[in-house]
Amino acid sequence: MEQLPGFIDPDKPSHVCRLRKAVYGLKQAPRAWYLELKNFLTSIGFHNSLADTSLFVLLHGNQFVNLLVYVDDILVTSNTTAGIERVLSLLAERFSIKDPEDLNYFLGLEAHRTPKGLHLSQRKYILDVLHRYDMQNSKPVATPMATSPKLSLRSGTPLPDPSVYHKLVGSLQYLAFTRLDISYAVNRLSQFMHQPTDEHFKAAKRVLRYLVGTTTHIIFVAAKNSLNLHAFSDADWAGDTNAYIVYLGSHPISWSAKKQTGVARSSTEAEYRVVAYVSAEITWVCNLLSELGITLAKTPVVYCDNVGATFLCANPVFHSRMKHIALDYHFIRGQIQRGAFRVAHVHTKDQLADALTKPLNRARFIELRDKIGGSRSTPS
Structure with a gap:
């Protein structure tokens, strides 16, 4: 930092002004803006989500207000019009905002x-x-x-x-x-x-x-839409691709298609690894829905088209051929035993994640x- 022209102190030429607020464009400006906005929202009753730090939730009886932040673009949703108007008016009192409009872009x-x-x-x-x-x-x-x-x-x-x-x-x-x-x-x-x-x-x-x-x-x-959480997981062992699709009711809400991070010795191991990936994603989605005040009607289900991987997830006996698999993939067994979700077999023809693992005709x-x-x- 350098002192602005005309503000240099002859007695202290190496000194600069201390900024009382962040200058737009500095590396710390987004962080300073987020902290300022976070402190204001928490002061008016919002709760900062642990699953997604850009999400703020306000629950009051049967009324809820969700506020999603991306730098200075803010999306406000609620089950009542009064809840949205109240939050927008409070924001306008503290910050300079544009005229709010319905969500379209x-x-x-x-x-x-x-x-x-x-x-x-x-x-x-x-x-x-x-x-x-x-x-x-x-x-x-x-x-x-x-x-x-x-x-x-x-x-x-x-x-x-x-x-x-x-x-x-x-x-x-x-x-x-x-x-x-x-x-x-x-x-x-x-x-x-x-x-x-x-x-x-x-x-x-x-x-x-x-x-x-x-x-x-x-x-x-x-x-x-029903509040049933389920997912399809698939792996192309020869193509080194893991993929999954997470559904809430009949709508896809999360999906991924990535190269396998480790070398699998069998198709069962490859499928077992991707089930572990999607179980972590489902856990995150469940935490997010819980913070939004949404209760799932049924236990989440992961559909896998590999019989060996399906049995391996529920079998508490540590199979000798799976000893080389890292322990962080075996946490899925504990999740199943606690009833957090279950793994079910699905026919290959009904495996929707197949579209994300290989090129198809x-x-x-x-x-x-x-x-x-x-x-x-x-x-x-």
Whole structure:
């Protein structure tokens, strides 16, 4: 820091002014702003969520107010209009805020509310990405990634400017927040960020061609929905991919498609590891729902299409062939014994997470995509 021109003290030229509040743009400014906002919200009765520090919850009898913060963008929801108006008026007394408006666009996510429920999409974001890479008039394809040939680190010629590939894959990663049908493709493309080639770039552009024909695909959250938490977990042992989808009722609320972090010696071990991953995610979701004042009607269920992994989760006997598995994966047995959730077998044809672990042919991909719930059109 340097003293401003005209404020230098001749007797103390090395001294600077002490700031009584953070300067916008400094590294500590977001932290200072968050602490200021947090202290104010807690002073008016809000509780800072332990599961998500950007969430603040106010419960008063049958009334609740939830406030979600992203820097200076704030989303306020409540089961009563009076609750929202009261919180907004208190915020306006303490901070300078813009005129509040109904939720329709938040951090690139479009929200359309209807009497039947809420439609979430990123249509405008998709069109911006397509226009940026001049792909808006390209020929659509039915799947985001071809089943063959399989991408590898040495396939193709290295790109002269890798930054173009980096920006495209980064844009697709943000798009995967509402488009779980491209999660597997984005996961594969992200594995070549350090040395992308022309073949990798062609595969990334294929995802854009898929988005050309599916710009109106959305996630629909119905107003009337059961509070049953369940998840589908799957692993592609040969493809080194773990994936899961967590549902609240009939709506997907969390999903992941990642490369396996360790080497599995069998398909049973690979499936067992991913069940451990999704159990940790379910535990986090349960904690979040508990802080929101939501009680689950039934015990959460994890559906796995591997019989060996299903039995291994519930079997208290430590199998000799599984001694090499790290202890942190075996915490799932304790969760099951406490009744936190249970693991059930599901047929491979009904394994929805299969769409996130490997490239599929057109018929199978469309079948799973429709079951997942991403084929509805944006309301007019």
